[in-house]
Amino acid sequence: MKKLTYTHNAQAAAVIARAYDTPPLAYVHSYGCQQNVNDGEKIRGVLLDIGFGLCENVEQADLILFNTCAVREHAEQRVFGNVGALKKLKEKNPRLMIGVCGCMAQQQHIVDKLRASYPYVDLVFGVDGIDRLPEILAQRLSRGKRYLENPSERNAVVEDLPIRRDSGFRAWLPIMYGCDNFCTYCIVPYVRGRERSRTPSDVLAEFRDLIARGYKEITLLGQNVNSYGKGLENEAGEPVDFADLLNLLCTVPGDYQIRFMTSHPKDASRKLIDTIAAQPHLCKHIHLPVQSGSNRLLREMNRHYTVEQYLDLVRYAREKIPGVTFSSDIIVGFPGETEEDFCATLDLIEKVRYTQLFTFIYSKREGTRAASMPDPTTHAEKAARMDRLLKLQDSIAFPMIAGLCGQTVRVLVEGAGRNPGTLNGRLDNNLVVEFSGDETLIGNYAQVRLTGSRAALLLGETVQNETDKKE
Known part of the structure; x- marks a missing residue:
């Protein structure tokens, strides 16, 4: 594995400066996981490093860049829909540059589709292209031609990328x-x-x-x-x-x-x-994706553990970490999932008693082994199973969450709550609490007494004389 270090590209910055009368503005939107969000922060940092400003509206932008996710089909459909909506904007402003990067751009069939069906897309590059973005933009501006990069893998880690954190x-x-x-x-x-x-x-x-x-x-x-x-x-x-x-x-x-x-x-x-x-x-919270409660399906998924091993790990954690909580990912409707397999997943949920579950109906991904597996279960059957699973999870988690009421907990205040005059914050166990408080608390720790709950949301009030504030 190679280690690379990002350095300022003065030549690219000069090309960009000559191309615009005023500093150009970039709109960057990231889809998907936290890794993608962090990549988006680095993209913004690199753009700022070479002379771009940032904007929050596509109408103002000189560059629109979608940093994409490929984990589920719905995410790809959203990207194509949003890229399609930019066609009229490009017609009004031919100098506008539109780019697609990230995980979707690492798939050849996606690049081919963008090349053939979206001629107004100027830039396509994969997950390893962030440090090369200055060069990519300079090439597009100086040559006046589209830059569509075919997928490739670079066995390297790039350090010292500039970053604009959210x-x-x-x-x-x-x-x-x-x-x-x-x-x-x-x-x-x-x-x-x-x-x-x-x-x-x-x-x-x-x-x-x-x-x-x-x-x-x-x-x-x-x-x-x-x-x-x-x-x-x-x-x-x-x-x-x-x-x-x-x-x-x-x-x-x-x-x-x-x-x-x-x-x-x-x-x-x-x-x-x-x-x-x-x-x-x-934090005494562990996100431990199990995906299925069926050993047969776990083998089909190539997960390399059994339900028994998983439960043993959960038991050990509960013995060693007082108050530890668990969340997990679960796929419903994996190819070949039977009613027996699904019931095994329900049984696992009852045994572990998760505070949170992130659940997904199986999404076929071209190029994976599961994409070629027989999948006779209808979408309606999968949706019905999902509904059963969610009802079970709610019946377990909601009483557990309500049982926390009466405790006073330390909370990192994250921002405004859903209701006027309220704030929200995250407990050590990853649950969210909404409480009344002044906006000056945002970004600080606060002591919050839990007074109630609404489904998965905790409700509380600040304990004024115990509030931790920045000096």
């Missing part, structure tokens, strides 16, 4: 890229490439900088954070794993909390559980 107190921090798991339903290894871990020293340096600048919640990102460190060594020459990295980061002084996603159950070790239990900076 928040001043919550930050995404990638620790690795790509995936080696090749779950049969998942397109990620094909569009994000194979696993590449950042060095502990590079992660630590970025983490220290975030804490020094006052960030209070850092979420570590990876397609499978539990496999962090493969092929890496620490300063003493010893292998390093995810638990080692967590312990290293927790040595940084400060008032902050660390979350991470996403964890793969096959790599979630007891060492990791012990680390979460021992480190106060680590």
